[in-house]
Amino acid sequence: MNVYLDHAATTPLRPEARDAWLRASETVGNPSSIHGGGQAARRVLEDARERLAAVLGCDPIEVVFTSGGTESVNLALKGLWWARADVSGAIVLPDGEHHATLDAVAWLHTHERAAVRAVPLSPTGRIDEAAFAAALPGAALATALVANNEVGTCNDAAALAAAAAAAGVPLHLDAVGAFGHVPVDFGRWRAGAAGATGLCALSVSGHKVGAPVGIGALVVSRHANPTALLHGGGQQRALRSGTQDAAGAAAFAAAAERAVAERDGEAVRLAALRDRLVAGVRALVPDAVLLGDPEHRLPGNAHLLFPGVSGETLLFLLDQRGIAVSTGSACQAGVPEPSHVVMALGRSETDARSVLRLSLGRTTTDADVDAFLAALPEAHARAAASGARARERS
Numbered sequence: 001m002n003v004y005l006d007h008a009a010t011t012p013l014r015p016e017a018r019d020a021w022l023r024a025s026e027t028v029g030n031p032s033s034i035h036g037g038g039q040a041a042r043r044v045l046e047d048a049r050e051r052l053a054a055v056l057g058c059d060p061i062e063v064v065f066t067s068g069g070t071e072s073v074n075l076a077l078k079g080l081w082w083a084r085a086d087v088s089g090a091i092v093l094p095d096g097e098h099h100a101t102l103d104a105v106a107w108l109h110t111h112e113r114a115a116v117r118a119v120p121l122s123p124t125g126r127i128d129e130a131a132f133a134a135a136l137p138g139a140a141l142a143t144a145l146v147a148n149n150e151v152g153t154c155n156d157a158a159a160l161a162a163a164a165a166a167a168g169v170p171l172h173l174d175a176v177g178a179f180g181h182v183p184v185d186f187g188r189w190r191a192g193a194a195g196a197t198g199l200c201a202l203s204v205s206g207h208k209v210g211a212p213v214g215i216g217a218l219v220v221s222r223h224a225n226p227t228a229l230l231h232g233g234g235q236q237r238a239l240r241s242g243t244q245d246a247a248g249a250a251a252f253a254a255a256a257e258r259a260v261a262e263r264d265g266e267a268v269r270l271a272a273l274r275d276r277l278v279a280g281v282r283a284l285v286p287d288a289v290l291l292g293d294p295e296h297r298l299p300g301n302a303h304l305l306f307p308g309v310s311g312e313t314l315l316f317l318l319d320q321r322g323i324a325v326s327t328g329s330a331c332q333a334g335v336p337e338p339s340h341v342v343m344a345l346g347r348s349e350t351d352a353r354s355v356l357r358l359s360l361g362r363t364t365t366d367a368d369v370d371a372f373l374a375a376l377p378e379a380h381a382r383a384a385a386s387g388a389r390a391r392e393r394s
Contacts, residue, residue: 002322003368007361008149008177009326014210020254024247031244041246048249055260057185058219064236065249068216069176069205073100075218076172076201079226080141081108089140090115094127095344098149098174121344124293125153132160136167146178150328150341150357151292152301154182161189165198172201180209180259181298186219200224211255215248270300270360273369278302280373285380300360309383311355312336317379323372326357
């Protein structure tokens with residue numbers, strides 16, 4: 001692949017994370033074993049937990065290592081639902097959430113009879129804080145994205161958490177796409193909450209910040225006690241039993257520290273690259289539309305609507321030129337579907353099939369932007385012609 005513009009799907013392994021994984025892998029032992037090797041592995045694991053907690057603004061005991069964002073979201077939502085004191089209640093669910101959240105809530109609706117209170121998005125993809133707060137009274141739990149993984153719009157996580165605390169409702173925040181790109185501070189967002197209410201859980205994933213695939217974490221407030229999904233050993237406050245991945249945790253901590261240390265500088269650099277890319281697209285394809293909030297968005301995100309053009313076709317044509325982009329979330333098992341996020345903005349299904357998500361990261365350069373802009377006119381013309389022929393046949 002010559003040009004990689006799909007960092008929101010996964011981002012290249014950081015050298016620091018690779019080196020940390022290799023060093024930790026040389027320590028042979030199960031962190032739960034009491035012999036010397038096991039305790040050496042335990043020290044590696046707990047050091048990683050402390051370091052990750054420091055960059056997430058939480059206590060080490062609140063960090064529960066998982067296999068990634070999807071497991072973290074499922075543990076938070078299902079665990080908080082099963083642990084609720086009142087067997088009734090509903091889940092407050094904004095439109096446009098990641099499918100890990102949507103599918104977990106759908107499962108709870110089907111199998112546990114959980115009611116769902118939807119919260120609409122603004123035309124720019126933002127969760128309205130007043131509408132969110134209005135849906136909270138009497139709810140069993142609530143969830144929200146810190147930043148939308150498709151259109152890149154950033155939400156006011158502090159305001160959402162404060163509303164949940166005021167209503168006495170447990171809140172899960174999905175920070176998988178936000179962590180490492182915008183400030184994420186569990187302790188600050190939880191301020192003012194009492195007991196198992198307000199912000200109780202926060203999901204993050206390692207491969208989004210340059211750690212290996214297969215390691216993530218759920219921050220669980222020490223005041224919350226969600227029901228576990230996995231049983232057998234009682235590790236990690238009995239919230240996630242099983243042999244813990246010390247090497248993965250060490251790699252995640254190293255990647256997270258580096259991502260947070262570089263965050264402010266990278267945000268400025270990537271936002272400038274993104275703005276140049278968007279301006280270039282508009283000059284080449286005047287009817288292209290930037291979706292999402294024009295200002296309050298992830299610095300490396302450009303989500304573009306190309307009217308009358310199939311995003312899938314455009315993706316394949318660009319891929320033939322060695323340019324990797326996306327039509328939306330990469331978590332739908334490779335099945336092309338209209339973007340539910342775009343439709344949540346009030347757009348049509350046709351529009352939802354006509355988008356590309358360009359996500360820049362630490363390896364993105366000016367040359368990458370130039371290469372994309374050079375390849376776009378021909379790819380767009382061919383995709384538009386293909387679309388016109390398809391419409392004629394129908």
